Amino acid sequence: MLRLRAVTLAAAAATGLVLITAAPAPAAAPITTSIYTADPAALVVGDTMYLYTGHDEAPAGGTNFVMRDWHVFTSGDATAWTDQGAKLKLSDFSWAGADAWAGEVEPRNGKYYWYAPVNGNGAGWMDIGVAVGDSPLGPFHDAKGGPLISDSTPNSSPLNIDPTVFTDDDGQAYIYWGSYYGLRAAKLKPDMINLDGGVVTPSGVSNFWEAPWMFKRNGTYYLAYSANDSACSAPGYACIRYATASNPLGPWTHRGVVLDQVTSTTNHPAIIEFKGQWYMVYHNANSPGGGNFRRSVTLDKLYWNADGTMQKVVQTTGPTSSNLALSATASTSYVSPWETLGAIKDGFTPANSADHSHGAYGNWNHQGTEWLEYQWPSAQTVGRVGVYWFDDDQGIDLPASCKVQYWNGSAYVDVPGQSACGVAANTFNTTTFPAVSTTRLRLSITSKTGFSTGVLEWTAQA
Numbered sequence: 001m002l003r004l005r006a007v008t009l010a011a012a013a014a015t016g017l018v019l020i021t022a023a024p025a026p027a028a029a030p031i032t033t034s035i036y037t038a039d040p041a042a043l044v045v046g047d048t049m050y051l052y053t054g055h056d057e058a059p060a061g062g063t064n065f066v067m068r069d070w071h072v073f074t075s076g077d078a079t080a081w082t083d084q085g086a087k088l089k090l091s092d093f094s095w096a097g098a099d100a101w102a103g104e105v106e107p108r109n110g111k112y113y114w115y116a117p118v119n120g121n122g123a124g125w126m127d128i129g130v131a132v133g134d135s136p137l138g139p140f141h142d143a144k145g146g147p148l149i150s151d152s153t154p155n156s157s158p159l160n161i162d163p164t165v166f167t168d169d170d171g172q173a174y175i176y177w178g179s180y181y182g183l184r185a186a187k188l189k190p191d192m193i194n195l196d197g198g199v200v201t202p203s204g205v206s207n208f209w210e211a212p213w214m215f216k217r218n219g220t221y222y223l224a225y226s227a228n229d230s231a232c233s234a235p236g237y238a239c240i241r242y243a244t245a246s247n248p249l250g251p252w253t254h255r256g257v258v259l260d261q262v263t264s265t266t267n268h269p270a271i272i273e274f275k276g277q278w279y280m281v282y283h284n285a286n287s288p289g290g291g292n293f294r295r296s297v298t299l300d301k302l303y304w305n306a307d308g309t310m311q312k313v314v315q316t317t318g319p320t321s322s323n324l325a326l327s328a329t330a331s332t333s334y335v336s337p338w339e340t341l342g343a344i345k346d347g348f349t350p351a352n353s354a355d356h357s358h359g360a361y362g363n364w365n366h367q368g369t370e371w372l373e374y375q376w377p378s379a380q381t382v383g384r385v386g387v388y389w390f391d392d393d394q395g396i397d398l399p400a401s402c403k404v405q406y407w408n409g410s411a412y413v414d415v416p417g418q419s420a421c422g423v424a425a426n427t428f429n430t431t432t433f434p435a436v437s438t439t440r441l442r443l444s445i446t447s448k449t450g451f452s453t454g455v456l457e458w459t460a461q462a
């Protein structure tokens, strides 16, 4: 209940101007907008970078993962990507039933081993299987006929997902995996399809949540992973932290955050060098129509400090991120303390006007005219906005009217020549106008008598 949430968030209550200072950074272009992709693992073979990704197939507004296969993408320049298709499917594991989650491919002796978490239809939920192929593109087939790791593996993780496999210079391979704060590691036998010895719980990996990625550089072992502590991300979101060690099984020393929160709640890293440049490959929700279960893989350059620590990755703006809201700072005349102003600019496409699964802006119990504002550090050319109204069938209803205003350098004025500001439910209401160049844009909202107003998403485009 919205009203009950007000009690727990009472400490955050504020009136008057409310400013979101930690605006999520805009992010790079997706490797594809034809499908939704997630959970990247990267591999370089010769002149080609391979990305092994999950495939999000949840419908718009879906509230769960729908993942049935994994795709492989290739590139010779880390810029233009070719989808080589679904090279591994749930049906390739006869014992698996659902949930084609975050996998990774490791080469050995001319073969390529694809470690893949799946719902194994057995006791517990997720297991880790392994497929093998003769080339980075397969074809791949089940190498074992059953799970490599399951809930019956002694000392396994509370959730056996997200394997990362690393082969050291001496030929010893290691597998790391886990979620629900349960990182685990084990040696692999030379056949790559059996554990060699017991499962260990690495120490020193602060705030580990899931999604480990292991690599080695200049004799130091690096473990990047998804963490969801409040020091690095908003509730429900994650950042990427990393730790280093001088031994592949640790102990580890936490080194900090290498990737801030992204626009999807989950965050998943792959860090790799390709043609002399290091990259952070990750996913977010920035693809058109994207969301927490409709993610898109992207990558940005990663740079090193002289002491071997990683600089925090700058999430760059890709050409398909046309929503200027993603890079704006949002403020408002009033937001109810239990609502989320930042929700209006997370790039989500709601299923309907009651879909506050990504949070919602609402100004209950104010009535009359309130405003939302976007501000940019430099002038933006804006010629179109879209508003998806929030209607909770309680105190928040569709507005009576709205209009778009901009800062002309000294005052807010109505944007000249704007088309009607729509107030329809269950859709983006688009208002167009001859483009203005401005650092500040306002949406002025006037409520119906007796109601307050709310917004699920407010987009701005050139």
Ligand code: FUB
Residues within 6 Å of the ligand: 038, 039, 054, 065, 101, 102, 161, 162, 210, 211, 266, 267, 268
């Ligand atoms: O894609 C399903 C799960 O979400 C992955 O296994 C996690 O890493 C998270 O990205």
